[in-house]
Amino acid sequence: MSFARVLVPLDGSQVxxxxxxxxxxxxxASGGELYLLYVLSSLNHNGDSHxxxxxxxxxxxxxxxxxxxxxERLSAEGLTVSQHIDEGDPAAQILEFAKRHAIDLIVFSAYGRGDASRFRFGGTVQKAVRGTQTSILIVRPGPAGAVASEQGYRRVLVPLDGSYRAEWAACEVVSLLRSPQTELILLQIIVTPNELPSMRLSGDMAALKERLVAEQLRMGQRYLETVCRRMQSCVKVGTRLVRARSAAKEIVRTAERENVDLVALSAHGGSDESIWELGSVADAVASHCDRPVLIFQDLPTTQPGVSHDDCAHRDLTGLYRPA
Structure with a gap:
């Protein structure tokens, strides 16, 4: 996937x-064209159209x-830039513009002129993110949301779940951000759900559970090493294998702990939630992570044939389940 057309909606605010x-x-990075979009609301301060x-x-x-x-400033840097002014409901116009111009990536600030509130997104961004089937990059105000350096993204966290979609997103990151300064951190999460409070496992059952988790960790480590070998010739790659009860929460925690500049993941990964624009894990990470989050849209699914052995391997290592 090449981001040949990158859209950034603006509303005149510094946020x-x-x-x-x-x-x-x-x-x-992708040699693409940058589209600047300013949507003028068709309503006045009293909420009517007069x-x-x-x-x-x-x-x-x-x-x-x-x-x-x-x-003018962006063109001076050698970028191809076009500017557009539309009228109407901002979220609806952003979605319609992206569709009309075949936009490959929409870059949102989490908040606009309305600034931060008790919600994780501003109202316009919330509606646009929930409604688009385009790849998105969400940026939050503050130091953690800034580009780390002139060299761009130095540390990028990519969660893997053993699925084709997640590996495809990792390859896209490598292709897009290939640089000697970039370190890719591949994260594999072994999810261990909470037992019911009233459930008490017998000694044999508890031991069986621990053996199963140990096997999942072993297979997860082998899986990470395999993916790492395929990518380390292009970028610097590190791996993290974590046992946790919530995939989304662990991604957010790891992003903060590793002080990454960007989190990149597929919209759905191993979850089969193709009827939604975003899978629940991607949605939760975008909503709660203070780092920039790049979500590669993977609809519709176009997946190559997979052997039985590959499926079995993914069943053992693809444990990135929603919280």
């Missing part, structure tokens, strides 16, 4: 501009000057 540097780097024509023209002029300023 929304947090996404701009990430969009610029993604467009540069807008003074003069005020409307002033809003359009301000939006154009704003986009011109950013486009």
């Amino acid at each position: 929304a501009e947090n996404a701009l540097d990430h969009a610029r780097r993604m467009a540069k 807008i003074d024509p003069l005020d409307w023209q002033l809003q359009q002029a301000r939006a154009k000057r704003y986009l011109d300023r950013h486009a």
